[in-house]
Amino acid sequence: MKSKFPILESKRVILRQFVDSDLEHVFKGLSHPDIIKYYGISFDSMEATKEQMIWFANLEKNKNGIWWAVCSKDDGRFLGAGGLNDLSKENKKAEIGFWLLTENWEKDL
Numbered sequence: 001m002k003s004k005f006p007i008l009e010s011k012r013v014i015l016r017q018f019v020d021s022d023l024e025h026v027f028k029g030l031s032h033p034d035i036i037k038y039y040g041i042s043f044d045s046m047e048a049t050k051e052q053m054i055w056f057a058n059l060e061k062n063k064n065g066i067w068w069a070v071c072s073k074d075d076g077r078f079l080g081a082g083g084l085n086d087l088s089k090e091n092k093k094a095e096i097g098f099w100l101l102t103e104n105w106e107k108d109l
Contacts, residue, residue: 005060008068012108013079015068018056022069025078026052028101035099056083063087065094079104 008015018026027049029035036042043049059065067083082098 006066009073012073014071014073014076015082016071018053018067018069018081020053022078023049023053025069025101026081029080029099032102034102039097039099056081059083059085070098070100 005017007017023046027043027046030039030041030043030049030052041052043052056067059067065084065087067081067085070079070082071077072079078101080098080100082096084094084096087094
């Protein structure tokens with residue numbers, strides 16, 4: 001039985017599963033020099049960015065972690081992404097990461 005992807009909510013944001021229409025936003029973020037400066041991954045085409053979307057989906061499926069699209073609760077606008085990588089239940093640890101599109105930097109989200 002497939003588990004339901006968890007949706008997380010706060011007063012201002014919703015963390016939800018990635019959908020195909022997020023591809024353009026993910027490309028915009030992961031091709032921007034200021035965003036990828038410390039991220040370690042970058043893409044130079046929409047086609048290559050599709051691999052990242054597949055990676056996001058497979059993390060949860062393979063139980064290696066989980067990544068969410070971070071969206072505005074007010075209007076559903078894509079803000080960025082965040083999640084867990086290298087999840088180890090036996091060692092009770094994971095790596096956490098996130099990035100926001102630059103137009104959302106220094107804003108009270």
